[in-house]
Amino acid sequence: MKQQFILSIMFALICLGMPVAWSQSPAHMMVTPDELKWVDVPSLPDGAKAAMIEGPANEATAFTFRLKFPANYRIPAHWHPAIEHVTVISGIFNMGTGDELDTSKTKALSAGSVAIMQPKTHHFAWTKEETIIQVHGVGPWAINYVNLADDPRRK
Numbered sequence: 001m002k003q004q005f006i007l008s009i010m011f012a013l014i015c016l017g018m019p020v021a022w023s024q025s026p027a028h029m030m031v032t033p034d035e036l037k038w039v040d041v042p043s044l045p046d047g048a049k050a051a052m053i054e055g056p057a058n059e060a061t062a063f064t065f066r067l068k069f070p071a072n073y074r075i076p077a078h079w080h081p082a083i084e085h086v087t088v089i090s091g092i093f094n095m096g097t098g099d100e101l102d103t104s105k106t107k108a109l110s111a112g113s114v115a116i117m118q119p120k121t122h123h124f125a126w127t128k129e130e131t132i133i134q135v136h137g138v139g140p141w142a143i144n145y146v147n148l149a150d151d152p153r154r155k
């Protein structure tokens, strides 16, 4: 009887403790496009902007961010250590797979389109007009270029 009492107290304490644990993870969130904070992206060629929504992407946690590319932008062939889910928000994101950027081997993904790249799949993309995509997955996530000379972090 005494043991049961102690157990129920322990259970109550564990339950009481739970909201504390939850408060360390992201709370329910709602974000409108005008609330996004756009910053430069050192891992992508000049001109791209990123807005982090949840993350960070380089840690073992769920991540979501948006990328904004100017017109006539090119992302050389690269790969990611974790799955990449892309949703096109606006514009047209031309995306293809292979070891080298080839604009004739891409599919034109209009707003509302989705692309899912498995880990280590070599892929590339380009734009003709300003384009915004949303990327989500579970980290740790990173961008690795097939041709190391393409990595702007090395320049």
Ligand SMILES: [Cu+2]
Residues within 6 Å of the ligand: 078, 079, 080, 084, 117, 123
């Ligand atoms: Cu990618």
